[in-house]
């Protein structure tokens with residue numbers, strides 16, 4: 001496929017949390033690219049075309065006409081996007097790439113482990129599986145500091161209500177003991193992950209986000225749970 005670099009208009013800019021923003025990027029006339037859920041796009045501001053950064057699609061391959069990415073205020077590009085990107089701005093976009101793809105097959109169980117902003121591609125996984133009414137089971141195990149840090153909480157709860165094959169589980173690591181949260185607390189542990197596994201040979205594990213978090217998850221899944229390497233897919237952000 002030819003490399004199509006396109007300028008896209010920001011069609012919507014939505015604050016998910018005080019430090020996290022979703023951009024909806026409108027495809028220009030005639031742009032028609034094949035891509036897969038779970039891939040990332042790379043973009044740059046037209047005034048600084050050599051500074052490019054990758055962002056996982058938080059939308060899915062069924063969404064045509066636009067891409068969505070969800071960005072945390074982190075580093076130079078993350079800060080510019082969250083603090084300055086607005087509707088009507090133009091951004092240069094390289095076509096989707098990457099192999100962090102959901103195995104959306106019947107009888108499969110995808111266990112998606114995320115911390116903080118690493119949850120972004122999993123929104124695309126669940127959106128596609130729910131819209132297509134697939135039998136594939138998806139479980140998100142999501143670690144955040146407090147209940148104020150859950151990205152896409154409303155959407156994931158709505159997907160869970162609509163899709164009986166989707167489970168959304170959150171653990172909070174830094175809540176005060178008096179907090180009324182009745183869900184899981186503390187870090188993601190091997191025991192908590194093991195509780196979700198019902199058919200190990202058909203389970204695929206996913207982890208995405210900043211390197212230290214993904215590496216810790218890899219260690220937990222591959223070394224503590226002794227899952228074969230071929231059953232885990234990771235996307236490290238650097």
Ligand SMILES: Cc1cc2nc3c(=O)[nH]c(=O)nc-3n(C[C@H](O)[C@H](O)[C@H](O)COP(=O)(O)OP(=O)(O)OC[C@H]3O[C@@H](n4cnc5c(N)ncnc54)[C@H](O)[C@@H]3O)c2cc1C
Pocket residue numbers: 040053054055056057069070071072073074075076077078079098116117118120121210211235236237238
């Ligand atoms: C395939 C891929 C997909 C990505 N998808 C997303 C995404 O969906 N959302 C997103 O916000 N970022 C994502 N990133 C990270 C993004 O590309 C930028 O690195 C990030 O926005 C920081 O901007 P910068 O590189 O200009 O920061 P710099 O000024 O160069 O600083 C980068 C620093 O921030 C750290 N870092 C980068 N991203 C994060 C983060 N989200 N949380 C904590 N620390 C971080 C890096 O380890 C480094 O220390 C992705 C990266 C890759 C490679």
